Amino acid sequence: MAKTAKTSEFLIFLHEALLDGSLVKLSLGHYTGKEEGLKQIHIRRITVKRQEVLSFTYRYKTRDIVKNFPFAEAEEKIEALLGKDFLTASLFTTAFDLSYEGQKNTLKKTPPSHKEVPAASHDHAKVRQLDTKGNWLHALGITDADGHVKKDAQDKFRQIDKYIETLAAQLKDIAVKDGLRVVDMGAGKGYLTFALYDYLTTKLNIKAKVTGVEYRQDMVDLCNKIARDVGFTGLGFVQGAIDDYDSTGVNVLIALHACDTATDDAIAKGIGAGADLIVVAPCCHKQMRREMEARKAAGPLDVVLRHGIFMERQAEMVTDGLRALLLEYQGYSTKVFEFISDAHTPKNVMIVAVRNPKAKRHDPAILQKIEETKDFFGIRQHQLEKNLERVL
Ligand SMILES: C[S@@+](CC[C@H](N)C(=O)[O-])C[C@H]1O[C@@H](n2cnc3c(N)ncnc32)[C@H](O)[C@@H]1O
Structure with a gap:
């Protein structure tokens, strides 16, 4: 599925949530890619050695793999996956929740289910x-x-x-x-x-x-x-x-x-x-x-x-x-x-x-x-x- 206006809109909301510090978490689901056993990616903001990064937990059928990326690289990765390998995404911020449905090409904004941003310090x-x-x-x-x-x-x-x-x-x-x-x-x-x-x-x-x-x-x-x-x-x-x-x-x-x-x-x-x-x-x-x-x-x-x-x-x-x-x-x-x-x-x-x-x-x-x-x-x-x- 090609990049659509909805995925671009989703990425803008994500970018803003990173800038204003309101990001709680993000997840990508409905995997259609080729990697065996991969089901979802859960993403959260953490601080490692004083640098803020996005931590990706790749959930496989029988194991989890965690990788951390600086914000810009993480956004590029999400852009490459959204609407292609992963057909759904949920973004949680302290201002709103946002869900993307690739098959229907819809974005739905609802009131926030989280009031606070979790502590970002890894340690x-x-x-x-x-x-x-x-x-x-x-x-x-x-x-x-x-x-x-x-x-x-x-x-x-x-x-x-x-x-x-x-x-x-x-x-x-x-x-x-x-x-x-x-x-x-x-x-x-x-x-x-x-x-x-x-x-x-x-x-x-x-x-x-x-x-x-x-x-x-x-x-x-x-x-x-x-x-x-x-x-x-x-x-x-x-x-x-x-x-x-x-x-x-x-x-x-x-x-x-x-x-x-x-x-x-x-x-x-x-x-x-x-x-x-x-x-x-x-x-x-x-x-x-x-x-x-x-x-x-x-x-x-x-x-x-x-x-x-x-x-x-x-x-x-x-x-x-x-x-x-x-x-x-x-x-x-x-x-x-x-x-x-x-x-x-x-x-x-x-x-x-x-x-x-x-x-x-x-x-x-x-x-x-x-x-x-x-x-x-x-x-x-x-x-x-x-x-x-x-x-x-
Ligand atoms: C390396 S220590 C680990 C202790 C603790 N589980 C931990 O992870 O901190 C292993 C302990 O298992 C006990 N142990 C090893 N084989 C055992 C067995 N077959 N039956 C009972 N205790 C055993 C040893 O005496 C030792 O205290």
Whole structure:
């Protein structure tokens, strides 16, 4: 569809909203372009390193990609897409809402649904989810007695906050009838377990029972003491192996940086319980690497895989790609994405799986893809498959 007077008018309204600072957000929808899986683009104004930019979140079927552009470049991009690859657009400003319908070639202006422009500071947005006055943050050494994040704990706090921001988006789709039953596998020192409990009960006012499962007795004792001290009555920690935990009745299963195949133990527990939401951030991928090592010289991938660093990266991608496929085979919709910049932690890939009651379970096409992938990389059995044989 060619550029029309309506798209030009839309672009003028956008330009003015950028100039007078009234832009709230913008989205492009009804994608007709060629890029596989792309559905929408959501655009908002943010400040990065003191420069105002438009942040584009490209929403694909199974992942999101974020790119930031200076205003002029962003406007050019929108102009190139509007009415061509994307047939609808919605502009929200504090003065009006404006929707463009490409197929009818119409523009509709309606009263504003937002009264305020959201905070544009990227850094500010990162620290909004949690109240730094939380006593548990002080007890775990993240903040000082006045609630200021300590210098050496800035990265950890950013990670915790970003984790909550990411989970918050997923939790919106979970039905909370009689409260949530959450388990955090491999809870460690409990930073993320406390953060989630605090967020669910203090911010969302949800009745939640949250349990951290952890090998190390000293961590379990410390966390239980802090939970008692700060009055988190629905939060508890138990000592034991993930694989031995009875996950019956769990709605939300989390496992962040549970080493190697402990992530598979956790995912299997989530699937076995029929959890609505499973969120894992894997760490070290030794099992797949060992399997791939055995075959690497024989295959065409040798040129890449004989280099240790590439083998490590490939093992990570194959392990997590197969995890996502195995979850899809069990009726989950999955997304794999970086949840925090690798400047804060290299263990920054997250797999989010949402149980999809409408999805076809045990789809033979997915099984075939799993088998073909394993065959290509010389993998006999993924640990998650072994675990699933036991729990299902
Ligand atoms: C790297 S720490 C991560 C802690 C926390 N989840 C985080 O992201 O900050 C991994 C923790 O998982 C525990 N862990 C690893 N494998 C486990 C298993 N199979 N069962 C129980 N705990 C396990 C370890 O003892 C360790 O405390």
